[in-house]
Amino acid sequence: METISATCPFCGCLCDDIQIVVENGKVLEVKNGCSISKTLFTHHDPDDLVPQIEGKKASLEEALDRAASIIRQARFPLVFGLSMTSCEAQRKAVELAEFIGGNIDSTSTFCHGPTTLAMQSVGEPTCTLGEIKNRADLVVFWGCNPVEAHPRHIARYSVSPKGLFNPAGRRGRTVVTVDVRATPTARVSDIFLQIQPHKDYEVFEVLRALLKGKDLRIDSVGGIPLDALKDLVNKMKSCKFGIILFGMGLTMTRGRHLNIEAAISLVRDLNQFTKFLIIPMRGHYNVTGADAVLTWQTGYPYALNFSRGYPQYNPGEFTTVDLLRRKEVDAALILASDPMASLPRQASSYLEEIPFVVLDCRKSYSASFATVFIPVAASGVSISGTAYRMDGVPVLLKKVLDSPHPTDEQVLDGILKRLRQR
Amino acid sequence: MKSWKFLLITGRSLKQGQAAEQGKFSPEYINETTTVEIGKEDAEKLGLSDGMEVKLKNTCGEGIFHVRISQGLPSGILFIPYGPSANLLIPAETGGTGMPGCKGIDVELLKER
Amino acid sequence: MIRITKGKVYDPINGINGKELDIWVDGGKIVQVGDAPDLVAERIIDAEGCIVMPGGIDIHSHIAGGKVNLGRKLRPEDHRKDVVPRTETTRSGVGHSIPSTFVTGYRYAQMGYTMVMEAAMPPLTAKHTHEELHDIPIIDKGSYTLMGNNHFILKFIEKGEIEKVKSFISWLLKTTKGYTIKIVNPCGVESWKWGKNVENIDQQAADYAVTPRQLISILSQIADELGLPHSIHLHCNNIGVPGNYETTVESMKATGTNRVHVTHAQFNSYGGKGWADIHSKAREVVEYVNEHPNVTFDAGQIVFGDTTTMTADGPWQYRLYLLSGNKWVNADVEMETSAGIVPYTFRKKSLVNAVQWAIGLELMLLAEDPWRAFMTTDHPNGGPFTFYPQIIKLLMSRAAREEMIAQLPRRALERISLPQITREYSLYEIAIITRAAPSKLLGLHQKGHLGVGADADIAIYRENPDVEKVFSSVQYLLKDGEVVVENGIVLKSTSGRILYVDPGEEGDIEEYIREEFEKFYTVTLDGYGVPENYLERGECVSCG
Known part of the structure; x- marks a missing residue:
């Protein structure tokens, strides 16, 4: 039995005083956490997740190949989500969006x-x-x-x-x-x-x-x-x-x-x-980090497009709800977000018409509809990293439990490497 | 069929946040995100009680929700926790801001399914 | 092995003034200077018609961290006029006054700079600063840790516990991976937490019986005692206020004979009782500097045009918002500091701006010792760093200054002495103020010169009668011995070092402050600092 210091990866409060009692890879107790924090750490069960292609079990390699192929074939892809993962993964997502000349948008698009x-x-x-x-x-x-x-x-x-x-x-x-x-x-x-x-x-x-x-x-x-x-x-x-x-x-x-x-x-x-x-009051635990990373790397916090090789910013045009409602994108890569659950149905229903890839540390609505689903380790539970509190204070995410899955960053890197190989 | 006009507010609830961590397919999450809160006065007027099913519809879509009577809601307002069901009723128009209007949406309430 | 040949070498630390010399580079270092019959180079860089200098070092620039990033977020209109597409070797981004991180690195490198110091790092958000520094390619970097309004420092001074101040500063530098003590409007920023300020260097902070004079004096003493490679880095009280030169002179006096660097002195060298009679007091400030070898300063030169002002001086930025009516960001950081951001346009037709423009140049031209005068724009406060070549030209050419002076309001002329100053900097002196002196100021022995053993950070510029063109874009830039820029094009995006200090005098201060820290901060003490893994190429510079 050991007690591990943790930061709660749920909301923009990013409480970094959580103490977690762990034994044999199981959480016995969550001290200092709120009721959501307690549920988050005790219900974490990554073992039953496997990569899937069109709903069928696949190997990680197969899933990465298919994901890369979807993105390669797309003419106007969207990279979306970002707010429930670490800054390290967000950086990689920007690199990927830039490389493919696509759109990138975070959940800031429909919160702040x-x-x-x-x-x-x-x-x-x-x-x-x-x-x-x-x-x-x-x-x-x-x-x-x-x-x-x-x-x-x-x-x-x-x-x-x-x-x-x-x-x-x-x-x-x-x-x-x-x-x-x-x-x-x-x-x-x-x-x-x-x-x-x-x-x-x-x-x-x-x-x-x-x-x-x-x-x-x-x-x-x-x-x-x-x-x-x-x-x-x-x-x-x-x-x-x-x-x-x-x-x-x-x-x-x-x-x-x-x-x-x-x-x-x-x-x-x-x-x-x-x-x-x-x-x-920022909601998701690292939505502030998504704003920060996108801003320092591109100058703009969200609603970005790289079609011209440089970042263009235009809320209303390159924002996810608009891109989906107008049926403009032809593929999507979604990480650390569940747009099928959280966006207006009028917009999210379009995802069913296009191929899309989902990276998530849990089974989400979007994951179950995805062309390719790749389970990842949960930032702040199974991997360390950086996140930004609602007031812009950077906070360390800590590793509490092992995960059999790769990180968002590794999966994005795997896709990017495949895209570069061509 | 008789219907009543309301303004719908969507938002967070503690149970919704907690249930999402239990799993998006957990009964807790499904239950919480298909709940509609209505003020006591309106509930009495409409003859609604806790747990009754109602249909909500507007130009975007429709869905079935079960009623929870809330002390905090003024007359004419409904509240649904964020989730896939609430999103059936939210218009995707953003007015050039990227943000759909998720609060203060016109809806009709029907007692019959 | 690379041999740079036939170039005119300017290396003031080694006393070389325009002599044609071969420079031999291997393993990231300079291995030989002059003829070396035994050495064989794999590559020969023909620098005929070129000037060869050590890589430029900017000792004061706001390039990374929470405040800079809020500035970026605030100003899409600034970015849209200067877009940078990705290439095979570089990332995309935006430029002008608050460039994105990648572009910041590329643009400094393209101008021949190989090291830049971030001028204001709040301890609480130091991780943010370091995350951005990580994403600034090519150049070496370091950051000055903000300390002039820190709760623990003020409290220990108030209680007369100077040894604790020293331990705390030692600990804070190590914890934040900072390079030196930055002081911004001491006591004034603390007062700003209640919307107030201090008006002179003998007025106490709102919540502590401590004056700026005391704080400056004590911290300058501690910097010397800890043997920090760089002195305290002081942004004086009363910045931007007419008549503030007296505060500036008093602040320098407060350090006695301890080392002090007065930053962006232009903003602190004003005479007059108000905006109506503002005039230059550059001469009075420089006179003190000339007579006191413990003092150094940088110009904080303004550049006419649109920029984004940003400092840790919250009350000043609020004042600038009131003056300009432009959009205003304030970002107070619990227990330690503040920040403010206001877009601003310096106009030639503005009397005040004209006087400000002249003061920066007067400071540089009246300073007798180029080893203690540094060219900065306080990027982006006076203007973007990309305007350095223009400032070099103004320093080197009286004719260029006269051309500009002719465009200023006539009423400005009687308030400045610039028109009467005949001095013109030589290339050798430019190499001093932008290379040699900065490396000395920062206490770096392996930088700022081209002697054997130095880091092979070398800028090669094509000669041109127009000196602004010379310094706008390098012919070649070598960073750590690799050619990373050629003909102004970035060939390779390498990562630079992060320099920091660990004076090792913290004792048990961390445990001493633990309880109080956790009571009044909103993060845990153990999560406060910057872990080693944030520094891809961290290098601890020794103290003493």
Whole structure:
């Protein structure tokens, strides 16, 4: 029996204080982890996965040959996913996409892609999570529900921890949630503002107007009484350190990037009064790393195309949902993502019309429909590497259990070598 | 056939996150991702109770979901955890952003299958 | 064995000034200089009509890490005007002010540079910096670890525990695989965590009873005591603020006789009470440098055009956002530092920009000792590094300067002394400020010269009456003895070294800080540092 330090490869919190008790290759106990983390490590069973071609068992070599042949024959292929694997694999995926002159896109495309668009328009005043823990006396969760999506966020980073300049912890903070639903996060907040769907942009702009001292002749906006918003603005102006944490509630709803632009603009304006920052709550554990790797290697974080030999960036054109909905790509290589489960059916159904390859450490929907499925070792469970937390802090992924499977990086390299051989 | 109009929100739930780690084909995952949450007031009005099956449809597609009554939802709003079933109802149009609108989608609820 | 023959050699460390000499290269090193009848070369590089110099060394450039990458992400409009397709030997990418990693390596190499120091590495995200450095091909690299606003350093200074500061710094350099102590707006950035700043070097940080003067003094002393190959690398308080030259001079004084490098001095040599009467105080700053051999500086020259400013000086970047109205990124790093990014266009027609442009050149031209003056643009803050050839031309040609001065607002002329300066740098002096002196400044004995035993990092430029053309693109570049660039084309994408230090004076500081670290950081102490395997070709440079 031994205890191994681990980093949880589930959500963008990337908790690196997990202790795992292992005996004979089996996880006996997961200490410090949330309920998802516990399930992740205890349900890890890679042994029943085998490479498959068109649903039939194949050898790894056969699967790699077929994968390379699919990609070689494609005229406009897509490399997609990336967010549930290590940066080392992401680097290799970019190299492959560049070599084949294809498209490459990460799951940022349907989580915080709009946040990138907003950032590119107005910037982003942000910080690492420890700044919240050490300083924040006002925490605003807007369109996010960390209690369910980032289960340890509240306890480890944003609400309850005692910090260097906030020795009182939870008692030293006012917590506000703005959401359509009275989520579990709303229930642990001091103030809950229930907003109507699609009204976030308007509410942000009203807050900005109030901040600038404008007199507004309305009683409410987006279902929230004006007095409540006046109170919120006063709290924002008078806090010592405020933070907005936001999620899909802003990126996936009407307005998309415009909502985020409004949110960032409000935060930026608040800095004339006090310290105020904003952090997007990134979902998959290394989606931030996918943004980072693509950006340092190509200049752009997602929605990329290499047809012309250099990276071209165009959300709406080279984004996965659009490429699939318009039926433009003729083959796909998917790693560390399950688009058949997570994309709108109107888009993902097109995958059934084209050959596609899936690399995954578990049996996913996409894996079961794939022309070629290659099982890989799970990053952060069976292989070490680097991942980036939602705030851009790089964290080491550690190896806890052995895996019979190759890594994403090795499989991609195997495909790339075959492609180069021609 | 009588139907009611709602706005659909999709999103994460703790059970969905946990069940995905148990396996995408586990009964837990399938169960959680075919659940539709409805506010108490709306449920009473429509005569719905926990576990009842309803059909949701819109211009994108349709699916069968079972009802879970939720304290947190305002009237006129439904919630489904992310997953393949919710995705039957999400339009793939992205408005040039790459992002489909996964929250605040027009749907019709039918009590009959 | 490679023989480079018939070229005019400029090697100031060995006192060679334009003499025609053969250079013999083998096993990545220079093995012979001059005639060698016994040696047989497999390849002869005919350098007739060429200038032969050691590879260039940039001592201060922002090329890798979280802040640089946020800058890249922020600016698709910057990339789209400068796209770089893949070739058989190179990766694709983008250029201009925040090039992608691969392109950064290629472009430095194409200009004849073989080593570049990343100027600001936050400890918490040091892994990120090293991941990017890994992806910058060809050139050798190192990084300066940010320490001027670190909780533990401030706390130990406040408590008067100077030995602990020293141990901590030793540990932090080793842990982050850093090269020296970087100080950015000491105490000011800490105050910025509450939206504040310090206004002079005697104002305490918001949360600690420590002044910038104390911190600069103590850290410069520790750098010398640890025998770091490079001094403290200081970005002074009050950057960009009219009247800031006094702060700069006071900051240099604070180090006494300890070594200090004042970086991007142009941004810190302003006179005046406000933007309306801003004028050059380059002379006052340089006078102090000239009289104090412990002081070195780099220019931080601006280049007219569009660029992306990025520093660890959060409050300054916020101020620049307010001034420019451009988009603004701020990235505070818990317990240690901050960063800010604002796109900015330096305009010839702007009075302030014209004065800034003149100050950088004045600093370089008034500095009496070229061994203590370094050419930088503080890439990309003053402008992209790809403009170095233009700056070399301005330093070497009064006529080129006059041509530019003629385009500046007339009102700028009375605020600067550049028009009166007649000095022109020689090629030999250019070799000093871009090769020989940087290697000395960084304490590297095997670089910056062409003597026997030196790393065979050699730049061969085709002579041309237009010196800007000369330095824009090498005829040949040898890196570790291999020809990697020929006629401006990258033939081979090799990986360079990562240089770092381990002063070995950390004692038991890691265990001493463990409890407090884990209480206030959001990562575990054991996961904090940069493991060896991040450094493909790590090389520990000795201290003392």
